[in-house]
Amino acid sequence: MGRMKSRTKKALWRFWGYLILAVAGYLWLSGDLNFVLILGLSGLALLYMLFAAPMWCLAPNSTNGKPCSNNAYGLLIGCWIRKHKWEKIKMIFRRQRWAELGRRSFSTVGAQAAAIGAVGSFTSAIAAVITLIVKR
Numbered sequence: 747m748g749r750m751k752s753r754t755k756k757a758l759w760r761f762w763g764y765l766i767l768a769v770a771g772y773l774w775l776s777g778d779l780n781f782v783l784i785l786g787l788s789g790l791a792l793l794y795m796l797f798a799a800p801m802w803c804l805a806p807n808s809t810n811g812k813p814c815s816n817n818a819y820g821l822l823i824g825c826w827i828r829k830h831k832w833e834k835i836k837m838i839f840r841r842q843r844w845a846e847l848g849r850r851s852f853s854t855v856g857a858q859a860a861a862i863g864a865v866g867s868f869t870s871a872i873a874a875v876i877t878l879i880v881k882r
């Protein structure tokens with residue numbers, strides 16, 4: 747029983763970025779809006795999606811051409827294989843590879859959730875900034 751509890755806690759800890767994004771979403775929906783707080787939470791959630799969300803590595807595998815399926819963290823960072831580490835960031839700088847990167851990200855559930863989370867937190871952060879500017 748106690749063991750299972752700690753495992754749940756561990757799982758929750760791995761997905762903290764999604765929880766933070768959920769809190770930000772909740773703040774948007776609640777009437778009492780604290781935009782600085784929302785901005786902070788959205789920024790944190792975005793960083794989590796880019797650098798910490800658990801998913802497959804998905805870097806191009808030189809041996810068989812298929813995307814790498816090692817465990818990795820974040821949309822931008824690959825797995826433990828050194829060559830893969832920066833492969834996805836490099837892809838972002840080559841614009842013609844965006845479509846490929848997008849297709850790859852949407853081929854697995856973990857990356858899909860993180861990509862949607864990244865768009866959501868980015869949108870939320872931008873909306874909070876705009877509201878802060880307009881309100882001033």
Ligand SMILES: [Zn+2]
Nearest residue numbers: 803814825830
């Ligand atoms: Zn890899």
